[in-house]
Amino acid sequence: KQIEEDNSEDIAEAKTIVDDYLSSQELESNIEVILREMCESQIKANYFFDQSKTDEAVKEALKSVSKVMIKKNQTIVKEGEPITQQQINILAELGLVGEDLSKDYIYTYIILAFFVLFVLGMQYMYLKKEKKEILIDTKLVFLILLLNLLSVISARVFTFVSLFIIPIACAPILMTVFLDSKISIVINSLNLLFVAVIVGFDPQVILIGIVSTIVSSTTLKKVSQRNDILYSTVYVAAAVAVVILSSGILLSNNIKQILLDVILAVFGAFISGILAMGLLPFLESSFSLVTNMKLLELSNPNNPLLKRLLMEAPGTYHHSVMVANLAEVAAEEVGANPMLVRVGAYYHDVGKIKRPFFFGENQLGGTNPHDKISPTLSTTIIISHVKDGLELAKEYDIPKVVSDMIVQHHGTTLVKYFYYTLKNSSENPDEIREEDFRYPGPKPQSKEAAIIMMADSVEAAVRSIQEPTLEKIEDMVNNIVKDKMNSNQLNECDLTFRELEVIKACFLRVLKGIYHHRIEYPTEKGKE
Structure with a gap:
């Protein structure tokens, strides 16, 4: 035209x-x-x-026109240089300039938002199906979201240095320590989708992420001290070195670059461990969480409160150690936290420090102060050791999960000795109310607290047996567990009947070792 x-x-x-x-x-x-x-x-x-x-x-x-190839990370226009029409055309072809650029950004953000919601939704579905108790605890939900954010931020920041130096194992380490190895593997595997976007879906970085998550989570299943994190970091470093070396040889012939990538990946693994150890105390205090490492510190006999218990109420201290030995074995068999049970047993009777001689294990054969006071007052003193223990726990900054066991280890049981003493000596026994002789509770809310309750009663009762035999001990253990069940003290914890049988068997095994038959050593004739 x-x-x-x-x-x-x-x-x-x-x-x-x-x-x-x-x-x-x-x-x-x-x-x-x-x-x-x-x-x-x-x-x-x-x-x-x-x-x-x-x-x-x-x-x-x-x-006759040669093709124009734009490679990844290639500089098209340098800052400060005049731009040519050809460069404008290239930028337009790449969608980096033009009238619809703002619309492209909007579409990108919308897609990114759906992607984030998808990943978080997958994490929510897993927790809802496998770990509902975590979703109920707001602190743990915020902790998971914070560790998710930590993964993304650290990936973005360290990308400016090198893709291989990203501390991918940091979040899995912290999540394993605070929560559980299975949760850590699932949640952090989904987080790798965020990291993959940031690193441009680099296959080697994705492999590092998968291996780091699995190795760090599985090697920290039973973390008990802070050095365990360093040992786990060594395993992660060795694993990622093998992954980078093998995949690098398959993808490239540049040996120098492969070795450099291996060094950076190993360095990134150690950065993960260092960051995890540095953030651990901060997260513990911020979210009021207790790790096995914190429990190990609390179990140290040099702890100020335990030292007071040893010096001021040595009989109670010995009783607490025996309860811990009983309870820990049972906890391991029924899937409870053995370290938490041991520490809870150590501290369950710290309230006796305030009036140690009103408790039989501290009287050492002397006069019994209860003989000089009424059964009602004696009951008040006995019951008050729970309240006193809670006050001492707050004074010495004992974690709530441990102080809960101080409050729950007697539940709402009846102080039978003084109740029946007063009822039998009263002119109007019907006026004596059980409520006045019961601990205020609450009842045990966890397996750990219930195990401590039963171990506490078993240890005290077996110690009172004259000339203990295996049959007497077995009858005593059975009667105590049966009494706790009949008085509904175990109704609010999640122990099963099968687990109760396992717990009784564990108690008997430990007590059998303590009260085994001892032979009488002979003496030489003519000598005493």
Whole structure:
């Protein structure tokens, strides 16, 4: 169409030139008319558009033009340099400039938001199905979200240095210590989707993430001290070194670059361990969480409160150690936290520090102060050791999970000795109320607290047996566990009947070792 318009303009211009020329020659009118008609009849278009020929010419021209390849991370325009039309065209082809650029960003953010919701939704579905108790605890939910954010931020920051130096194992280590190895593997495997986006879906980094998550989580299943984190870091470093070395050889022949990547990946693994150890105390205090490492510190005999218990109520201290030995073995068999049970047993009777001689284990054969006071007052003193223990726990900053066992280890049981003593000696026994002789509770809310309750009663009762035998001990253990069940003290914890049988068997095994038959050593004749 454009060519046709151009031809019409050219023909009109040529005719105008002929008219002007003939007019300037002063010819006779007849001759001028004849010449004008002759010239105009000869003025015709001699340039036409041929679509097929044009297409062929374009194809031939394209063959002679070299292709422009834009590689990943290639600099197209340097800062401060003039930009050419070719560079503008390239940027437009890449979608980096143009009128619809803002719309592209909006679409990107919408897709990214759906991606984030998808990953968080998958994590929620897993926790809802496997670990509902975590979703109920707001602190643990915030902890998981914080560790998710930590993974993303650390990946983004360390990417500016190198993809291989990202401390991917940091979040799995912390999640394993605070929660559980299975939770850590699932949650952090889903978090790798975020990391993958940040690193441009680099296959080697994704492999590092998978291996680091699995190795760090599985090697910290039974973490009990802070050095365990360093040992786990060594395993992670060795694993990622093998992964980078083997995958690097498959993907490249540049041995120097492969070795450099291995060094960076190992360094990143150690950064993960260092960051985890540094963040651990901060997260413990911020979220009021107790790790096995914290429990190990609390179990140290040099702990100020335990030292007071040893010095001021040695009989109670010895009793607490025996209860811990009983309870820990049972906890291991029924899937409870043995370290938590041991520490809870150590502290369950710390309230006796305030009035140690009102408790039989501290009287050492002396006079019994209860003989001089009424059964009602004696009951008040006995029951008050729970309240006193809670106050001491707060004073010495004992974690709530341990102080809960101080409060729950007697539940709402009856102080039978003084109750029956008063009832038998009272003129109106019907006026004696059981409620006045019961501990205030609450009842044990966890397996650990229930195990300590039963171990506490078993240890005290077996110690009172005259000439203990295996049969007497077995009868005593059975009666105590049965009494706790019949008095509904175990209704609010999640122990099963099968687990109760396992607990009784564990108690008997430990007690059998303590109260085994001892032979009488002979003496030489003639000597005493």
